[in-house]
Amino acid sequence: MNNLSQLAEDQYCSLNYEHLPITITKGKGIYLFDDRDSRYFDFLSGYSVVNQGHCHPRLIEVAIQQLQKLTLCSRSFYNDQLGLFSEYICNLLGYDRVLPMNTGAEATETAIKLARKYAYEIKNVPSGQAKIVVMHNNFMGRTMGSISGSTDYYSYHNFGPLLPGFVSIPFNDVFAVKNLLQDPTVCAIIIEPIQGEAGVFVPDEGYLTRVRQLCTEAKVLMIADEIQSGMGRSGKFLACDYEEVKPDLLLLGKAITGGVTALSVVLGSDGIISLLQPGMHGSTYGGNPLTCAIALEAIKVIIEEKLAENAFKVGEIFRDEMAKTLNGKIKAIRGRGLLNAIAFDESIDTTHICHQLMHNGILAKPTRNNAVRFTPPLIINPEQMASAMEIIYNVLATK
Template sequence: MSVIDTITSNEAIALEEKYGAHNYHPLPVVLERGEGVYVWDVEGKRYFDFLSAYSAVNQGHCHPRIVGAMNEQAQKLTLTSRAFYNDVLGQYEKYATSYFGFDKLLPMNTGAEAVETAIKICRKWAYEKKGIPEEKAQIIVCENNFHGRTTTIISFSNDEGARKNFGPYTPGFVKVAYDDLQALEETLKENKNVAGFLVEPIQGEAGVYTPADDYMLKAKELCNKYDVLFIADEIQTGIARTGALLAVCGSCSCEGHCERQETYSRPDILILGKALSGGAYPVSAVLADNAIMNVIKPGQHGSTFGGNPVAGKVAMAALEVVKDEHLAQNARKLGELFRAEMNKYIENSGIVHLVRGRGLLNAIVINDTEDSSTAWDICMALKEHGLLAKPTHGNIIRFAPPLVMTKDKLLQCVQIITRTLKDFE
């Protein structure tokens, strides 16, 4: 047996501390194995996973259909680059565009890459189709957004931890308040060079900040009115997480998988990642119709790994699982149950004053300041009780279990959470 097979938690953490860049602050748990809603650490302790790799593992850890598709393709052909065709990419593009209702897909690997891709497409469309003077295009973004950490993206971030000492920053972005239609329209009215509006249907990293039910729909109507592209970043919220295939569905009655795209605020550009692969492989994508996507010509954008055959097979399997196992409907039903149970607790709580979210993307707001350690301490206690979650913005704890969660298991988790919170009252 090799040394790595017998490593302890303390040894694994020490190795990362010594040899890895310190760009994360993980909870001190070293995971070795996962299955469904569970993960196990190297000492064999089992935990409920209530983060799902930031909603990448919607289909559950190591789903056999997804892993099977990955293994089968990996033994045949892993990478050709886009210098040649491969026999999987076209099948994947056809499947995914039909699944989400768009003409074309541009394949990438990570969420931040997909956001950068959408920005490039939007700008090129602005110059070649809308007629905005070159170098003048503006993209509206929302305050407290999170779209990644590349240089361009942090240029329009409010997160000083991600921004400070990484300048100079990329120009061309205008910030407006989130969930504020008046602020959006005023900016659209005042600036004739706006090319697009980039928005998260729910601001996950900002604390699962959930806008009004009609915000997405009315924002899309404003974009139509001012001939601006509506760009939905569904990297974290998409693919059934919020109780619908896409979070821009909001509270529509589609039962999780829209067949009539006009029933929701259909984006002009859709950005996907994370659960597009079920967490098994880095897969992201940008989808749009021909009138937009066709501005990209050979040599103007690409990726060596984007569109590789393993990614295509994995993504198709991941999307099939979502549909076949009715994960959107399950997320909607269990999300309502989770918030109802937490609200019962909150009625008599001094430590928690709010639960919010949609589907199985939820958060509780701890009754303490953002610079306090209370939320972190609660997450450490939850770990000891067999449930893994992580704070965001200091006093907020996000809860996002895999969508293969069952009612009985969810109620067990609610008991763990409420029992832990009582210790902090």
């Protein structure tokens, strides 16, 4: 039945993903199960979505309750969940307002639109000249706005004409930021506090703090894309928390609903978020009561089950132990919390490594810069991590 699904997907579905040859039928906690009921450690977590673990009972329970009451009614009416979710997340993270969308890319698009409105209506940038600073190797999603700021060839090639107004600088380079912010037409800088898709790059200590200071001085919006690094993944609730930096706009998505439904949000001050008035922006599914009820519970699970703290602790164990595998071919272990990657010499085929890991019971995928990313659900405990590391260690020992 599921192999039939695999064949049908190959024949009828789009080809824009490279698969591992496995059909998943079930997920529970840190594990995925295939159509033969074989169990795997999930070290992809749906690209850092199921931080709370697969089918977390609290999320499923809330989803079932809400599914039986109301799933969607449009923001043209109030619903009895969106306000509660908005109040909770704004108070938790210290923002005035939240703008709900669905995917991470839509949150990025929203931030680009807000930054341009800010440029023309608050910073008085001459019409049509607003610039947004992005980082080399960023990943902001797959929409036209998101790819227009991309430096990855496959992401933007033959999709032009691209959106103008992006300037790209190296990540982790304070001087590049300082230079560019002297340009009065720059209205915003979009930054992943830890670059995920790029191969998990953590900036030097003090970098985020300096970017924050420079943005404040130049009246440039600091936009933190924590769609991947947020929600406890980095070992703090936000990766920006490592330097106690508060961005002007904060983008969250992925794990905000623990993988049950899609939700992304843009958080900011009243002055910025309110630049978007009726008729200027929206989303049919954005802020629907089903996703809001689930998101509220999903955030509470992260906090009450101390998942960021667990990610911090188990992540350190992972990096310390895996550092022992370093050799000429295995170049670096990078990361924070449970957002980690092992980077390999160019001679190593990372896809082959992921196939070997799969045959030994771990699901992981390559990411850019010849690395494999290791991002299990944040509920993984040290003993489970030890078992997984033994498998990884054995696979890497043959390299």
